[in-house]
Amino acid sequence: MASTDRNAERLKELRTKHGRSDASLPERPAEPAKDLRQAQPRFRGLEAGHRACQGCGEALAARLVTEAAGPDVMISNATGCLEVFTTPWPQSAWRVPWIHSLFENAAAVASGMEAALKAQGKSTKVLAFGGDGGTFDIGFQALSGMLEREHNVLYVCFDNEAYMNTGIQRSGSTPHAARTTTSPPGKARMGKRHLKKDLLSIISAHHIPYGASTSVAYPADIRRKVRRAMEIQGPTFLLVHSPCPLGWGHDGARTIEIARLAVQSGLFPLVEMERGEVTDVMPIRKPVPVAEYLKVQQRFRHLFAPDDPRALQEREHLQALADYNIEIYGLYAEEADPLDTEGADTVRRGGLAN
């Protein structure tokens, strides 16, 4: 049996078993390649030809988000890599109205844009984009205000876990023990001392209608969550895990693989929250040891030093953090689910593993 037929059979079995007729899992077409091409969105909010590094997770994530959001949007973009690599004067890679805000006020600018559009009776949706530095740290006050005042804005944070644009400084989102230029490992400590801030929970405490985490490794998940947020009148938030080959120290060709390991290990859980409650998670069937994720990145290389006892301790610490996520969000799923970390996107990308 050809592998596409085998995959179709397997998907059918899973659908029947789980009683799923989920619209996000269409029937496998008779001619997959042709139908997939036809199903590609024609609209691109962010064009090719920008100046991002090869394999930049943020560039791909921003393209996926803007594709899914569609053409009737306006964007307020905080200072950071995304703003810099898309707009080298006099060029722009954006195909939608786009405003460069300051580093700290993308949400405040978006609030004003939304209020102005509302006053004009227009339904154009406002998006706000920021990196983790611009969101977790310096722009948080403006973001909190925007959520509290219930502006009809979708805020998207492209989380590459450091201030990349200015030379890889640690942010509130940098994971514990990671090396950055301002958290170098040495005698005093093993990389960043503090924990990654649990931003999604903080956002969720604003009781907004919808907030979710997603990852560039799962394009179908990104699209579904963007479309969901776009339908909602009111403030919504997406946190998109977006590896940075330069700052994380990995080969650009491995960006997707690395983003996937973060999710499959439990270190970056994919969850959805509505009005302060967790409503859905992407289940993990076979949790991957955290070390598999760490060892392919230079920013964690010191955690594998053979003669430093702190290395193993820190690896165990990070494993405990992933186990904690798996437990509190109930991520572990014993049985295969078409929507798990090896599910929907893998199916679309060439078949379920046997």
Ligand SMILES: Cc1ncc(C[n+]2csc(CCOP(=O)(O)OP(=O)(O)O)c2C)c(N)n1
């Ligand atoms: C008030 C202020 N402080 C510092 C800067 C310098 N600055 C510009 S971009 C940036 C880092 C951006 O980091 P992040 O938001 O994580 O986005 P990334 O570049 O990683 O995508 C910094 C520190 C600034 N522009 N404004």
Ligand code: SF4
């Ligand atoms: S430094 Fe990182 S985030 Fe910035 S363009 Fe390069 S890969 Fe992308």
